[in-house]
Amino acid sequence: MNTQSKALPESFGRQEVTPAVMSSTRPLYWSVRRELWEYRSIVLAPLIVSAIALFAFMISSFLGIWERALRLDPESPKLVEPFNFVALLLMGTMFIVSIFYCLDSLHGERRDRSILFWKSLPVSDAMTVISKAAIPLVVLPLLTFAITAITQSIMLLWGTVVVSIGGHSVASLWDHVPLFHTWVMLLYHLVAVHSLWYAPFYGWSFFISAWARRAPFLWAVLPPLAIGFFERIAFHTSHFASMLSHRFAGGHESAPFPASGMALMHLNVGRFLISPGLWIGLAITAAFLGAAVQLRRYRGPI
């Protein structure tokens, strides 16, 4: 023990200080991984939803309920319905997980005092907020896409087995469930609406999370409601409320899902990219995130 402790300081002293050769993406990568470690619901919630949906689909096919649609009328929307419903369910899950994640991320680290540990490491406040913002803007849309695609694939495989056992035409099933086409649309929808178009919601949530001392959920929800009511009572108008619901509904600028076809989508991408709504939303998001960075600099544990 003694020899060891005597030997150590020497090696410490002699050691050349390694210059900071670390690319700037490395802290970002580890910061994002850290978020996934802490908020396991980001991955678990969609997986659980997917498992439940698969289970329900299997029951429906066991009971012959889903198969009936194919037997009676292959054109029936009941055939594709489970596939679209899974996508919607996973998107809804993703939105809820995103908002709760955003509201907790900058509040939780102050609540449990771990902010003092994070701040003792060479990671800037901007890097921290960017890595957190990457969760609802990048990680969750891609993850939701992957899980949806895998779930739908399993459903289609399962459906194929059920259909061929029942002696129906597999080709007819594959014709009416165009998964690849759906996936392109899905990915576009996730990026355009859930990431870019909804970005101000996430930005606002991060801002509240960094600012509120307690109850970030209430602070995030009540002020917009109050503004809406105030406007209604004072001016008998509802511009603020309709602005929010327009944003929430996805806006007409982004392609509606999944009604429009491939050709329409190309058109919509261009229209979406030049729509002022998109860029105003992104500017507001940037402002909220910038404010969150500044707040994180000033705020300590609560």
Place this chain on the structure above:
Amino acid sequence: MTCIEARGLRKAFGTTVALDGINLRVEEGRILGLIGPNGAGKTTALNAILGLTAYQGELNVLGRDPWSQRDALMRDVCFIADVAVLPRWMRVSQALDYVAGVHPRFDRAKAESFLAKTTIGRSSKIRTLSKGMVTQLHLALVMAIDAKLLVLDEPTLGLDILFRKQFYDSLLNDYFDRSRTILVTTHQVEEIQNVLTDIMFINRGRIVFDSSMEQLESRYSEVMVHPEQLAAARALKPIYERQGFGRSILLFDQVDRQQLGEFGEVRTPSIADLFVAIMSNQSQGAAV
């Protein structure tokens, strides 16, 4: 080289002044104890040094302005606040992975070898570890970072005496060398008395005492005086007087030890006694 330099450092929270124009200078290779009563401004001073709080006045840590360059500064500075700051949801292995991922000067092998001497399991969650183990883990992380300044804010709060002793032993034997600087605040003054090279008392946002340990030993002396000699001893103007074992213990500043030897055995006062003496003189001074 100067490690920390502050001039006119000021910080107020509303009308409460936490730091009232502090001047301080800490040279490289020192172990400085910052001692003060609750609410004296210790933590505020450390927070300013660590870039955790904005301030007025000049402050320079390792050539950097902490408030505007915190992330760059943290490559050279390590910080242990207290046992409660490690994220409770994290696994030990994740803590190692993460610090290795974001810190360019972290030597994972060193942290692993330190942890190997403990009973901490690599896959344990931090919430399942005892207070002492969390401190060991934090110390393992920090000691594996090749930093120039280590800041400890009540690092052993709530730990039993074995862990406290082990903590400072590890720090001294395995970590400290003459090129590193350590800044520590604690209420357990006696335990770090032998560790420190310098000492500073802070009260009401001001540095009220600043000395190296050598200076302190040569300047201050304490003697236990018989009641019949008390008047003679008091004539030498002790700065503080307290009772112990039915006798008076007098604390002197810059009085010849030989002269004091006539009253009894002369000792160097403990930091705790000196602290009490200086603090009570302070409050008397303030009352007048």
